[in-house]
Amino acid sequence: GNSVTQMEGPVTLSEEAFLTINCTYTATGYPSLFWYVQYPGEGLQLLLKATKADDKGSNKGFEATYRKETTSFHLEKGSVQVSDSAVYFCALRIIDGNKLVFGAGTILRVKS
């Protein structure tokens, strides 16, 4: 079946540290890949996406590259801020599927 595996959290970093949150997937065909973020007390919002192999999604200093050969879509940011503290969800959608398939989410805590 189709599934997403994310690194377990919580991930705790100091401000200005480098962030990587690993995401790997299993899917039929070549899915679209998404990162969603849920800030404390807020709803789920799209952070970035990539819809084909080798595409790089980017937003707010975050980046992720669609790697078909390793079936991965790791999220990175060069210098995190306290305001980046949130829960991050990796998700996929296959070409003939009607739903997003989500990973379990990774809690990020950034200390000042």
Added chain:
Amino acid sequence: GAGVSQSPSNKVTEKGKDVELRCDPISGHTALYWYRQRLGQGLEFLIYFQGNSAPDKSGLPSDRFSAERTGESVSTLTIQRTQQEDSAVYLCASSLTPLYTDTQYFGPGTRLTVL
């Protein structure tokens, strides 16, 4: 423009009661989705509506769950004879098209607590 809205934001009910949750998608969005997020877990798909096509109900966990959508507007999710395991945040999302590349925009959710 306005985003996806949901009501109520919070609902506390007693076991065995029926509840109705409402979703107003972004205007012009043809596709609408319901998901459930249990505490500390990822989102699980419940149901999908696209235009006048038959909905995809493959994610509904039991026949106590049902949903309707009027045209390309409001949707309601109904849970009959609620159980404690139904306690979760119920999220609605909409997308402009049903394409797998299209972004789904989420509402703030309804937090359901079944006592």
